[in-house]
Amino acid sequence: MQRGALVGSVEPLVHKAAALDRIVGAVRRHPLVTGLGVALVALAGSRKLFQMGSRLLTLYMLFRR
Helix, strand or coil, X not given: CHHHHHHHHHXXXXXXXXXXXXXXXXXXXXXXXXXXXXXHHHHHCHHXXXXXXXXXXXHHHXXXX
């Protein structure tokens, strides 16, 4: 009975850990792309990148129609 309750309560953590493991795996497989992304955030700033990303997403959605 206790074992079943424990497994049920740990299941969401297992799914989150699996998602994190996929992200870490992608970073390990593509270190150059990861480094370029970090350098872009450091040079341009996260606020400016968010603004540019939202504009690009708006244009993408417009042209997708």
